[in-house]
Amino acid sequence: IKIGSTGPGGGIVFYIDSTGKHGLEAQRADYTKQPGDVEYGDNAYYTWTHAVAAGKSYGSGWHLPTKHELNLLYKQKTVVGGFGYLYYWSSTESGSSKAWKQNFNNGNQNDYHKDNTNRVRAVRGFK
Numbered sequence: 001i002k003i004g005s006t007g008p009g010g011g012i013v014f015y016i017d018s019t020g021k022h023g024l025e026a027q028r029a030d031y032t033k034q035p036g037d038v039e040y041g042d043n044a045y046y047t048w049t050h051a052v053a054a055g056k057s058y059g060s061g062w063h064l065p066t067k068h069e070l071n072l073l074y075k076q077k078t079v080v081g082g083f084g085y086l087y088y089w090s091s092t093e094s095g096s097s098k099a100w101k102q103n104f105n106n107g108n109q110n111d112y113h114k115d116n117t118n119r120v121r122a123v124r125g126f127k
Contacts, residue, residue, distance in 0.1 A: 001013055001016065001023065001126075002016070003015070003016060003076060003079055004079045007023070007025030007124070007126055008025070008126045009025055009058075009059075009061065009062070009124045009126065010025075010028075011025035011026050011027050011028060011123070011124060012025060012026055012028055012079065012080045012081075013025045014026050014072065014073055014076035014079060014080050014123075015069075015072045015073075015076070021127065022125070022126065022127050023125070023126055024065075024069060024072065024073075024123050024124070024125055024126070025123065025124050025126060026065075026073055026080050026121055026122070026123050026124075027058060027062070027121055027122045027123070028080075028082065029082050029121075030044060030082065030083070030084055030119050030120060030121050031046070031051075031054040031055070031057075031119075031120035031121070031122065032044065044084060044119060045117035045118060045119060046089070046117055046118070046119075046120055047114060047115055047116070047117055048089055048099045048114035048115075048116075048118075049114060051064050051089040051118065051120045052064050052091060054120045054122070055091070055120060055122040055123075056122075057122075058122050058124075061124040061125060061126075062122045062123070062124045063091065063122060063123065063124070064089060064090065064091040064120065064122065064123075065090055065091065065121070065122075065123040066090055066091055066092050067090040067091075067092035067100040067102075067109060068092075069090070069123055070088060070090040070100075070102045070109075071102060071107075071109065073121065073123065074102055074104055074107055075107075077104060083104050083119075083121070084104075084119050085104075085105070086103055086104060086105055086118075086119075087101045087102065087103055087104070087112075087118040087119060088101060088102050088104055088118055088119045088120065088121055089101055089118045089119070089120055090102065090109075094111035095111075097113055097114060097115075098111040098112060098113055098114060099111065099112065099114050100112075101118050
């Protein structure tokens with residue numbers, strides 16, 4: 001397995017640790033509205049609470065990336081591809097009312113109110 005290849009869960013590998021045996025893969029596309037979802041704006045942006053649930057909706061091991069995992073994903077955004085404009089949620093909270101997001105245009109991370117909306121890209125670790 002190498003960066004850019006298909007991971008065990010069908011995603012795109014964007015990180016491999018120093019052993020070469022463990023890493024992270026990302027879904028091939030942003031989360032989009034599913035039957036039964038509550039609509040938010042243009043259906044490509046979700047509140048943090050919905051983003052956490054969306055990340056888990058892909059099945060075993062899939063999740064909304066941590067702040068660190070999201071930054072690793074940003075560094076490989078051209079390998080993974082398909083990212084929308086600007087901000088993506090991380091699962092890392094900043095107090096009770098905020099969580100970290102990352103700007104996929106310039107790489108900046110900052111905390112943001114959970115009731116606001118951003119894009120979602122799920123990740124999964126593999127061994």
